Each structure stands twice: as structure tokens, then as C-alpha cells.
Amino acid sequence: MSIEIMNREDHGANIKTPSRGAPAASVDVLGRIGNLETRLARNAAEIDAAQAVRYRVFVEEMNAQLPADAMRRRRDVDHFDAICDHLLVLDRSIEGDTCEQIVGTYRLLRQDVAMANGGFYSASEFAIDGLLARHPDEQFMELGRSCVLPDYRTKRTVELLWQGNWAYALKHGMGAMIGCASFPGVHPEQHALALSFLYHQVGAKDEWAVDALPHLARNIDLMPMEAVNGRKALMALPPLIKGYMRLGAMVSTSAVVDTAFNTTDVLIVLPIASISDRYVNYYGADAGRFSS
Template identity: 75%
Template sequence: MAIELLNREVTPETNQAPAPTPDNGDVFGRIGTLETRLARSEREIDAAQAVRYRVFVEEMNATLNPDAMRLHRDIDAYDAICDHLLVIDNAIEGDIEDQIVGTYRLLRQEVALANGGFYSASEFDIEPLLARHPDKQFMELGRSCVLPDYRTKRTVELLWQGNWAYSLKHGMNAMFGCASFPGVVPEEHALALSFLYHTVLAKGEWAVSARPELHQEMNLMPLEGINTRKALSALPPLIKGYLRLGAMIGDGAVVDRAFNTTDVLVVLPIAAISDRYINYYGADAGRFAS
């Protein structure tokens, strides 16, 4: 489980774009009292882990390792090598622990390969995908969550502004990561999974599959039996957002019993992102991310 609980749809062209903020290299945008930036200290990472615990364990009933449960923190070994994107509400009085309302975990390919690989590799066979693109740099998105009161368009907009600016800053060519359906019974999501399989399956040079021992069939309904409107309505909003950007979905779902989710792999080449989103977020966002 890596990407979950951004529960409102976003249509960027109808909303105010996050404002670039050139004063700090790790601040990627602001809307009102909210800003998105990278975590600057262990204390801020700890606060992000606490937010993740509140969402994944207290809300979604995930079961973490005993130390994580005792500490009330969603924490694993990847936290030490990832950058942590935050959404902060500066209107909240108190310490930084109280101000973090959303987070993403970002892992660049060069860092991943120097430290044992990507998190998603535990569920999906991504090595062939990487091998087919030796000239590209991949970036993994993971552990995304937003506190319930902040599941609004502006929060999601800021997270995407951060992802976009970060990818440009570091010269990334593609993003990928797990996206989650609630529950551990793929058949309960037959309409949505079948729609993804028939319409946006990653093929050719972008093909990627679930690990064979974990592979759950996504092709649960024939194409002619799928009502597109109902299928789109059945998709988690975050997955719909990825599809609008031009994302593809790997072949096969994976049941993650610890996090009580059914996961699919999202693959998003930077070059595939539609012009309207590039115009909205800014093709030269790196100018304030450097």
C-alpha cells in the first residue's frame, strides 16, 4: 500500500493554481494558509509518520509491526532514504506536529538503487520496466495520505504541485507507485479493475506486472459488459486523477493484508502528462524548485 486517501476529485483547470514561492528551495507552492514543501528535519518526518498512522491504522485499520504500533507511527526502513513532501497549514497554532495535514513519500531511482531498491518491488516486478528505460530516471510516489478535514481540492493541488516541481528539480522522467482500493477482496472491485485492465493497461515498453506469486486477476468482466460511467464512479478519486494526467496501470492487482487494501501499480511517464496540466502546474516549475 502506497498511495491512498486523497478523497476528493481535482480538476485543475477550474481552480486556482498553487502559487510558486521562490524564497525557499524546498517550498513548492502555497494556496491560502496551506503550503507544500519538503520535510526539513527528523522532527518533521516523525510528525508525518504520525499523520500516516492516524490515517492508515486508526482510520483504515492497517496492522503495522509491533514497534510502529507501540510508537503510534507508520514507519519503515524506507523513511530514512526518502524525501518527505508535506502539506502544512500555517493557520494552525502550535508546533509543526500539529500543522502537518498531508504527506507523500518520494524516492528517486538513484537513491533507491543505492539502498536496496524500490518499495513497490515487494509487490510488482518492476525490474524489466527499469531495464527497458536505461536512459530514464524513475521516481516512486508512496505513503500518500491527507487528514480527513483536509481532503479538499486545494490540498491535493498542493501535493501535485510538490510532486511536479520535485520531479523537475531532480530531472525525473517517469513516476510510479501503488494505488489502493479499500479491502482485500479484488472481486468487490471487479467493475473498476476490469475497466482499468481493458482501457489503460500499460503495454509495450511501459508494461509491468504484479509479482507472479502475488498476482490477482484484474480482467474480471468482459469489456462489453462494462458501463464506463459506473466504472469511473467506482474508481478511487486519486486513481482518476492519475488517469487524467495520462497514467497507465500495470497488469495484476496485489492484496496487501497488512494495510487492508488491494493495490494496483500506476505508471506515469512525465512526457505523457497532458498539456493542460503542464500549463497549469508550469513546465518550468524547476525555476523555483532549484
């Protein structure tokens, strides 16, 4: 399980990145809306605090079962944390130090780093080797472990996370984004309408085709296309998956049940070239539209 369910709205807000005259401590800030800002974690303490936020969401809220050491430490942590960049959203109005201000996070992993360290997290659930091999000139970027504290599941927070993702992708020349996205629970048939809608409408095909690993694959073609009510299906989709669709994403044509995280996962595949012009224009083709 990599991506937590969050609310997402379409309309923009005034995201601003720091000016050239900004203090040195803020030159790495990727975006601001009011008292919220987004940037990469700067040190181990901030990563630890992001892992604590993940624990609060995944374990305390969603009943994930982590390894004993992680449960004892009250941190969602695995070996990928050491090789990923950690995107943060901070609420600067919260009293205390920076670690106490983290209200949302995403984990970002570039292909060159992944391949030098054993591969992507997604490869534990999905057969992505063929997908990567068919696009040797594209660099892939994995999005994972996304979560936001309940009081901050708003348009502004999610827009800041996407501002950060977009700026990061452009800075590193990424060609496509991938990542596991989750439905709650371990019974795919309970999401038959929404999963069937994804299969028929945005299932990844041809050069972007990808399936779950054969021994883990669960069918998501649970209803014939003519039986799928599109309007009801959209209402049944987790908001984050719906947001990915609006950006132009495709999904794997099978799912994986993650019993540890109590989720049913599909793989999101989002070529940078397929991102809707609406969103490129909003965030800026150089991620600088909101620079002051």
C-alpha cells in the same frame, strides 16, 4: 500499500511559490494556497510528525496492521523512510509548531537513491525490474505513502501535493513516476467493474508493461470489455486513481492484495512525457507558473 484515497477536482487554484525576496526560512516552499503550503520535510522531527499523520490515516481510519513496534509508537514507519524525501502539506493557521501543522504527506524516492539502497518499495509487490531495464535512459521516481487528514481532502490540498511532486520531478530530471495505488479491502472481486475498466482502458502495455510478482498476482480482468459500463466504472474508481488517469497514467495488468494495510493495490505508471498538456500547462512546464 502506498497511496491513500483522496478527493481530487479538476479546476485550479492560485498556487504561489515564494519570491526571490522571501525570507531564508521559506525559500524551499514549493507552493502556497491561502493558509496551506507545501515543501519537503526539513528535519527528523518533521518526518516523525508525517509518520504520525500516516498512522492516523492508515491505522486509525483504514485499520492497517503495522509491526508491533510501530503500533506501540503510533507511527507508520519502515526502513524506506530513511532514504526518501518527504513532501508535506502544512496548514499555517493551526496554532503550534510546524510538526502540529502537517495535514498531508507524500513519500518520494528517486531511482538512483533506491538502487543504492536495495531498490524501490514497489518491487516488493510488482515485477518492476523489466520496466526499469527497458528504459535505461529514464530516471524513475516512486510516489508512496500518500495520505491527507479527512478535513483536508480537498482540491487545494491535492493540488499542492501535485505542485510539489511536479517541481521535485523537474528539479531531479525524472522521466517517469511509479507507485502503488489502492482500493479498499482485500477482495478484488468487490471492485470487479473498476478493476476491469482499468485493465481494458489503461492497462500498461508494450515497453511500459508491468505485472504483479507471480506469487502475489491477482487477476483484474474480471469482466469482458463489452460488459464494462465506463460511466459507472469511473464513479467506482478511488478518486486518486481517477486523478492519475486524468494525468495520463497507466496501471499494471494485475493486482496485489496487501493484508497488512487492508487494500488491493495496482501499480501506477506515469511517464513524464505522457502527462496531459492540460496539467503541464496548468502547473507550468518549469513548475514556475505560480511563482510570484
